[in-house]
Amino acid sequence: MPLPRFTRLPADEQRRILDVAQRMFAEDGVETASYNQIIAAAGISKSSAYNYFDGREDLLYTALDDVAARLSEVLGAWQRVADDAEFWSQLKIVERRLRAHIETHPADLALIDPAFLLREQGAFRSWIADFVDNGIAIGLITLEADRSLLVAATAAVLRAVDGWGAAEMKAGRVPDPEQPWLLLRNLWGTPRP
Template identity: 50%
Template sequence: MSPLPRFHRLPAERRDAILGVARAHFAADGPETASYNRIIEAAGISKTAAYQYFDGRDDLLGAVLADVLDRLLAALGPWTPAAGPEDLWARLEAGTGALAVHLAAHPDDLALAARAVREADGAAGGWTGWFDALVTDGQRLGVIRTDIDRDLLVGATEAVLRAADTWALGRAADGPDVPDTGQVWRLLAGLWGGERA
């Protein structure tokens, strides 16, 4: 599902404002229970206009989740081939660090991230595409093993990093101590069959 063409013709600022209001409601009330009527009222659009932009609540939720995924991918940045093993680890740390900073600063994205990623599974490129590019690059450089099915390695890498983000954000909420992210890199190195460069 995606917004109707008329929504795409709105000025970018207006589209962003509508999606921002909807994102806040879906994050606070839950994707299954947020009220479509409250969302459109808070966004300052009439019911008539709302149905010219979206086929209904599920269509609006789909637009919000797609936007959340775009925001997460923008924070993560594209994966580009690394010059060597040390560069791969540095890029991985920089990308996941930027994503963690984004999630800490945008709790609505954090609340909807798992659903946005889950609904994007199977889509070309996108979230899984980033991890696929990472694994491809790691295998090219000899950092990531090749004796395990690629899809399994991509999924396991994604799961470890998603768990690490949740863990790090939870630790950050507990106090000012920065969690030992070295544990995450050791865990990944073990999964990938080697040691961190």
């Protein structure tokens, strides 16, 4: 949690600081980005920075919480559907919303994993559990496995897809949009359409 002085800053100043931090954590990595370089790039003094955050980890967690909140808003709640066609259609709608979001917030793609793994794992896991449960209920997911293992494996595939997509985009390539669905179908025992 940021310190109270940060939350009392005008919203546009908070946003500016978080945007710089998110960009640098995305570019340099959450493990290696320099606190001093981030605050310098944000144009705040070291003494001011320590009035806003308890240190590097506090800034990192504040930045990741912000990313997770934005991504959770983009994901929205999983809306239960009645058949396979609706299920895949809804997943593709979510994918399009995420793509549009990433186009306007490119750093979020690199920070999806740490935002949901380090900070908001419960919300992300709950969203995945909802759509896995729906897939099981409509007979789309036919793999006989422990539900919690299936949810964890689905989450791992989605995290792998995020990393793969980020690497493809960073290399200047457009990721094949069918690859994630192919992986999920194979994991779930779902026949190809």
